[in-house]
Amino acid sequence: MTAAMSTDCTFDIVFIGSGIACSMTLLELAQALLDGSATPAKLRIAVVERDEQFWCGIPYGPRTSPRSLAIQKLDEFVHEPERSAYISWLERNKARWLATFRERGADAAARWIRDNGEAVTDNRWGELYLPRYLFGLFIAEQVDAAIAALRKRDLADLITIRAEAVSARSVTGRHIIGLRTAEGGSTEIEADKVVMATGSPPSKPLAGRGSNPVSGAAFTYINDLYEPCEEGNLGRLREALDRVEQPDQRNVLVVGSNATSLEVLYLMRHDRRIRERLHSITVISRSGMLPYMICEEPPEFEFPWLNELLAMEAPRAVDLMAAIRADLEIAEKRALNLADLYAAIGVLLGQALSKMDRVEQEEFYCEHGMNFTKLVRRAGRDCRQASDELAAAGKLTMLAGEVLRVDACPSGEPFARVTYRTAGSERTHPDSFAAVVNCAGFEELDACSAPFLVSAMQNGLCRPNRTNRGLLVNGDFEASPNFYVVGPLLGGNFNSNIRFWHVENAPRIRSLAKSLAAHLVASLQPHEPSTRLNLCLTE
Template sequence: MNNTSNKNIIDITFIGSGISTSFTLIALLESLQGHSSSAKPLKIALIERDPEFFTGLAYGPRSGSSALLITSLADFLPEGPVRDEFISWLNLNKKELLDELKHDGGDLSLNWIRTHRDEIEAGDWLDIYIPRRFFGKYIREKVEKVIRETEKQFPVELIYIQEEVIRVHEKGTGFELEFLSDSENLFSEKVVVSVGIPPVNTYWDPEDEARYAEQACLIRNPYSTGLSNNLDKIESYLAKRNDPSNVLIIGANASAMEMIYKLNDRPGIRYRLGKFKIVSPQGELPNSAQDDFTRMVKFIPENLLALRNNEKLTAWDIYKAANLDLDAAEHRDFGTAISETPISTAFPSLLGKLDDQELKSFACHYGNEIGKRQRRAGKHYTDIVDHLMAQNRINNIKGYFNGISPGDHHDGVIFEYRNDNGKLTKTHPEPVHLLISCAGAKTLENKPLTSLLEQLMADGLCKPNPSKRGFIVDNKMQAVPGLFISGPLLAGNVINGVPYWHLEHCGRIIALSKALGNELFEVIRVRK
């Protein structure tokens, strides 16, 4: 273990620098502006594994420049100053953004530009499913601007460290951080853990990829080395084959939809593909894109609305009513694009009728269970899926991926899956040549996790809440005094009376990050 020197004593350290950290930092720094300080400069360390700070995985380079939001801009950002400022920024920077999209994307990206040309020209962005990278560029510029403005008014020093933290220990009045490399340890009075979701589930390792390299191309995680890099790898592999290549995608979530879209965006990949096999517990892909029809249709969640007359409710009451309304929507062939907003809008008044224990139950269990039936995808993504379905090239398989083997084929591999109750194992008869895992994140009880997450739990600094998706925190978002949690690891908590069953909605991220920024500002005020 390396020693900690005085020069490495930090006031606040952020581990991870995605959009949760970005909005927290903005709130903190804007609060500092205009406040004089006779104290020593405030030292803030930002620790990030990737070269780019402030964007995270979803909005940074690893997701490429042409991956789209799963909601329209109007649903992505709540009405308010952030949305207004972002739209103004889009209008100022649209030429540069579209040029990059043309360069990074393929035929489908060009079609996106053609489809929305008039709306973009008019500055009418709200109904568009924009490339996520647009928002990443905006938030990075926003944070850097706020940093410059704060440095003119308040003695603050930002320290950028491209490293991976593997341990955080309590030491004296603060915490000591250890790095994966041989870098000197760092001491910080306060620490914010903002590392995103736990690692995703994986079904094969590098040895498997090497073993089957002549028969198939295996992608463990489309984003691990960058989406563009993995697409290059896929295109290179397919170019060596003469016959159409069948595709296996594990998972039927937004990432799966994105991979189907991106595989068909590149001509060098699209024309070499055969059939798509999608293995998932749901047995179907999301189909929630808005169009003119869905905007006109009104859906009334009668069962949820009927609960408004009850003085007290349980989490189960809301869950049961929501499922009845979702059943009714499905019976009328109404997808998430029609049912989600009316159902979500009905929640707030009903959640106010839950006691503390029932709120925790909703945050840890029932909220996520309802969410599993409200999966989102954009119209550009669903259009390509519909096109492939019409060609009879998508086979949705309800079950759980169980493994691969060479089978009797020298060309491609055979995969096995368990049926939806997990008991009967079946072998799919057709070989597949391209295998992509789009599995979701692990829970906090499924190891191995990252070294940091495992150590925080082993040492008792962080304890998983019953959802197993997040850590127990207090109303200040502290796991223990001085150690704050931010982002997706807040899932499964009730914070200041509000249940948070997931932190994937930008509106929730902005609200909680602003609250955390204000908490950290109070820490600074006490420091003065």
């Protein structure tokens, strides 16, 4: 635990997870309390976090490499009024964070500063894909200031608890949260309201032959790039390549071609020890394509299929998805940059959705939305150039296929072989791999391994929505009475207030956090002491 606690282990609100979704909700809640728009009794709030760092989460905290960049330029990454506050912070602290970035970021930082130095000097922040950890520092400072202000005004006591939430159940209308402490002990706390802000589910592990997990093999297997941290896993990749005597056997397999895959390619390209030893990287994914580079040069394109669909009185979701695919195929054949068609296709998509009845809208959000997102994945210049440079050097190969399994070499040598399906046939890749990096995505909720989420579902506090990637909530963010959800697990909801097929960017999370905070404030009432279950933390 990061703060001393009394024997009263009961709280008005308990947040599970302290990442950006939690931090933004706390900031909105604090603002409502500080400006006097809410007048509940003094609140007791607890935030449970298994990692040492609070308020940043995985993308913006120390588990992410200091070299990693935001996937959106600042103008898209944050909106007002937060945008102006973030820019002011960047300018006030420019000398300090640039020096730290230059020192910790090595080759990647040197390249980024070279490519973006003029914009930084001129304070043209909106066009930059900034180091991600900077936003974490900015948000953490804001949260610390908000907590201090709440305590000074005697509006709330906020206690941070370093532990992993492993269970959740409801007893006489109150929630009991089981914790596994950092020291290995177990305890329980009680809450009127729980806010689940745990981020995405765990990474889905790759399968090995039979029932043997590939993590037990002799080759280097990284199931989650951020576990325990990116820098540690980059060190494992260096060691894996160092162990291989034959240069042509220093091969790395990356499974998946999402944003995480692009990031690991960027980090390997700008890590001198990896780059100098590396023979090849093979990326296998269903699409066989990385996110498109944003060039800020929208091409002229008429979208014939989408415009034909818009002439219909009541288009269907399945027809909308088919029209999108058909137009993008035409654009790709013309060698147009799909990343720069994103804004135009977004306008047409919105027009089509507005013409649908509610049933068809829900069908698109829950059945087709994520497929649309995958078709138009985008990436900034800095990150995307790294993979292009690897390909130009003959070190990167993209393959379209479904990875079936990754097995250790029968000889017992520290290499892996990959079996995948492509064009309807099963193949074994001719290369062996010294290291395998899994970027294939997250577990679906009906097969989730996260203890707290499993317990909450088993005990009826929440259940998956239609997508099986998010939790079903009502318009007040409740999965069940007084059990709230915020962050990526809201993806796939379609109700009066929440309609998103994915919730993975900061502006969207901030807007949802604002709404959730308003619902929390409206529902807060003083508690009768006799209703407490009087649970205690054990040190």
